[in-house]
Amino acid sequence: MNIDFSADELAFQQEVSTFLAEEFPEEIRNKTANSIELGKDDYVNWQKILAKKGWAATNWPVEYGGTGWTPTQKYIFGNECAKAGAPEVMAFGLKMVAPVIYIYGNEEQKQRFLPDILASNVWWCQGYSEPNAGSDLASLKTTAVREGDEYVVNGTKTWTTLGQHADWIFCLVRTGAADVKNQNAISFLLIDMKTPGINVSPIYLLDGSPEVNEVHFDNVRVPAENLIGEEGKGWTYAKVLLTHERTNIAGVTDSKNRLKDLKEKAATTSDGMPGSHSMLSDNPAWQQKVAELEIELLALEYTELKTLAAVSTGKAPGPESSILKIKGTEIQQTIDILNVEMAGYYGLPFVRDQFMDGFDGVPIGPDQAAASAPIYFNNRKATIYGGSNEIQTNIICKAVLGL
Amino acid sequence: MDFSYSEEQQMLQDSVSKFISTEYDWDSRQAIAKSETGFSADHWQLFAELGWLTVPFKEDDGGFGGSAVDLIVTMEEFGKGLLVEPFLANTILAGTLIAEAGSSEQKTELLTPLMEGNVQLAFAYAEPQSRYELANIQCSAVINGDEIVLNGHKAVVLNGAAAEKILVSVRTSGDACDREGVSLLWVDANSAGIRRESYASVDGQRAADIWFDNVTLPTSNLLGDVGEAIDVIEMTIDRAALAICAEAVGAMQMSLFKTVEYSKIRKQFNTTLSTFQALQHRMANMFIEVEQAKSILLMAAMEMDRLDGKAPKALSAAKSRIGKAARLVGEESIQIHGGIGVTDELDVGHYFKRLTAIQFSFGSTDYHTARFAAS
Numbered sequence: 001m002n003i004d005f006s007a008d009e010l011a012f013q014q015e016v017s018t019f020l021a022e023e024f025p026e027e028i029r030n031k032t033a034n035s036i037e038l039g040k041d042d043y044v045n046w047q048k049i050l051a052k053k054g055w056a057a058t059n060w061p062v063e064y065g066g067t068g069w070t071p072t073q074k075y076i077f078g079n080e081c082a083k084a085g086a087p088e089v090m091a092f093g094l095k096m097v098a099p100v101i102y103i104y105g106n107e108e109q110k111q112r113f114l115p116d117i118l119a120s121n122v123w124w125c126q127g128y129s130e131p132n133a134g135s136d137l138a139s140l141k142t143t144a145v146r147e148g149d150e151y152v153v154n155g156t157k158t159w160t161t162l163g164q165h166a167d168w169i170f171c172l173v174r175t176g177a178a179d180v181k182n183q184n185a186i187s188f189l190l191i192d193m194k195t196p197g198i199n200v201s202p203i204y205l206l207d208g209s210p211e212v213n214e215v216h217f218d219n220v221r222v223p224a225e226n227l228i229g230e231e232g233k234g235w236t237y238a239k240v241l242l243t244h245e246r247t248n249i250a251g252v253t254d255s256k257n258r259l260k261d262l263k264e265k266a267a268t269t270s271d272g273m274p275g276s277h278s279m280l281s282d283n284p285a286w287q288q289k290v291a292e293l294e295i296e297l298l299a300l301e302y303t304e305l306k307t308l309a310a311v312s313t314g315k316a317p318g319p320e321s322s323i324l325k326i327k328g329t330e331i332q333q334t335i336d337i338l339n340v341e342m343a344g345y346y347g348l349p350f351v352r353d354q355f356m357d358g359f360d361g362v363p364i365g366p367d368q369a370a371a372s373a374p375i376y377f378n379n380r381k382a383t384i385y386g387g388s389n390e391i392q393t394n395i396i397c398k399a400v401l402g403l
Numbered sequence: 404m405d406f407s408y409s410e411e412q413q414m415l416q417d418s419v420s421k422f423i424s425t426e427y428d429w430d431s432r433q434a435i436a437k438s439e440t441g442f443s444a445d446h447w448q449l450f451a452e453l454g455w456l457t458v459p460f461k462e463d464d465g466g467f468g469g470s471a472v473d474l475i476v477t478m479e480e481f482g483k484g485l486l487v488e489p490f491l492a493n494t495i496l497a498g499t500l501i502a503e504a505g506s507s508e509q510k511t512e513l514l515t516p517l518m519e520g521n522v523q524l525a526f527a528y529a530e531p532q533s534r535y536e537l538a539n540i541q542c543s544a545v546i547n548g549d550e551i552v553l554n555g556h557k558a559v560v561l562n563g564a565a566a567e568k569i570l571v572s573v574r575t576s577g578d579a580c581d582r583e584g585v586s587l588l589w590v591d592a593n594s595a596g597i598r599r600e601s602y603a604s605v606d607g608q609r610a611a612d613i614w615f616d617n618v619t620l621p622t623s624n625l626l627g628d629v630g631e632a633i634d635v636i637e638m639t640i641d642r643a644a645l646a647i648c649a650e651a652v653g654a655m656q657m658s659l660f661k662t663v664e665y666s667k668i669r670k671q672f673n674t675t676l677s678t679f680q681a682l683q684h685r686m687a688n689m690f691i692e693v694e695q696a697k698s699i700l701l702m703a704a705m706e707m708d709r710l711d712g713k714a715p716k717a718l719s720a721a722k723s724r725i726g727k728a729a730r731l732v733g734e735e736s737i738q739i740h741g742g743i744g745v746t747d748e749l750d751v752g753h754y755f756k757r758l759t760a761i762q763f764s765f766g767s768t769d770y771h772t773a774r775f776a777a778s
Contacts, residue, residue, distance in 0.1 A: 002405055002705055002709075003705040075404070288773075291723075291775050291776035294720075295699070296724070298702060298720050299702070301698075303694055306701070309407075320694065323691050396687040396691070397686065397687050402663070
């Protein structure tokens, strides 16, 4: 047992770092450094660069174009990307629908969808939640009725992240009769967003961004060949996908990066105590909070490494991945609020333009302080999505503790 | 990067685990804890025969290897059985000091019999006023030619009653809290001028307060260079802290396991406790604490084995995080058990006691959080 990198791993680290220095676009680097929202083009461009290098699909099997990296290589890659300010790839295609396609899809579906996902030619979005099916996802009501070689889909999906950009959506739909037990009536269907009858309407979040959408299906006719696997097995497939989603949303490398940034800024921000003239980083109350946060993140990093190591020996990420989701999002939200605390009065200005691509005015407040509160507000979603943290807790109770 | 145990480590774990599950059931443990000496001499001999007393030492010193990972493998299993035999005081505290600071003669005189199970040792470092500051030493050792005169009071010395030889941190020069001027010596426990007041500790182990009144000993009893012992003492206490972190991880796993099992049996309102979501979520939270504790323990052990100077910070992260987990898991185990949890009869309360003692040993949770922040 050791945490040293081998000579090969050190060489790999050097290779990644050189690649990032040469290939990661300056334009995107500047945006992330200045809290400017990334647009669709930024994500597509960056993924295409990764794909060209063969590094887009770190979680896929090699036969479909994955990297075949060891957990340590993935860890190194993630760390180097975070250091360089490179965003994580959009998860919907690469990390969410792709595993379902290559595990449960047929040969034709694999050949039809996987290459375009890898090359970032197609933008995917997720059709799971519905207005009346949140944490109780299995109660979803969108129907897909078989008519000849087609399914006719009716219903509404919601919280569809960046659905406004999407070319395709992967959906959980109800194919069984009304009396079939909820989970055995659900199927996994891929739908082209250009199909007539689909209407996307934005939902504005607390930070003012139209990050998510409602997607309405009105007699949308979908070829039956777009069904993944068998009818009625969609819930099983979705659970596999959710386990992958959960490990992805721990966000350890991103949090490490944000914490480093937080500590650096606190060293140049006055603590505002009368007569102290000292920096926030010297304030004992602040120090204690930051130290506890950093320690929790360190523990989570090793929990994630243990999980990755188990996955590399052939095990699917188990219910332990719920820990990554719960702790990862708690840590993200703690960093969010510490940034707001540090901003002080400059947490108040709400100047959305300042964080949009193309802003050429003078930003209000220091060091993107004005971004802190909108990020905090928006990211309250983190403990709710991907199966709320209370649902994750239920999973641990049932699957780990046998309660 | 590799998260698996070596074959030797796997065998060590199997061997300790087998002993705990077959020879160290709850009634036997309680009988030993309540006996006159507070530990089993037969078990101690068995540990020596099985080679466990060599675990913290390098092969050059006749040991198993001495890596931090070896140490946590052993201590985690001991934690599951709430072992009361003085492994920590003998091998990790006294033993590490001898191995790191002792001359080859001193190793032959002290370390060899220790590994063979033929001597009981202790390390007296804390004082009534010192709390966790290791250089806060008032115990004085005055060197006169080839004789030393020792005076002072050492507090809560683990294994202090059974110890036949006692290692003592002393001040040979400088002011009360100076890092310079701290020396290390050993003294025969039966020397004239030594008074011991021994007692059981809250976790069923044994300790003593020890007074030295003009105790004389030869200068050949000094370990290492005069006045320069603080570094080796700090390193030793950090290793001991890592060891009890591992012990806590073992104890927490058992406490959680016993609580979950009890919740599946105990009925109230015509159903088992395990069906109440208010309790389910508390147990899930305990599970998360245990997993986070295991993770940070591995991190600290691997950092310690790297020998790159980052060990103290890594150890503080682990002690802080595991201290927090130990408090939650210990207290929640009692709460979920209900009334039976606060009885002396049931084992769960004794896991709680050991987990509490661990939080305040070798630097408290807050101490290590602050040390982490400062480093």
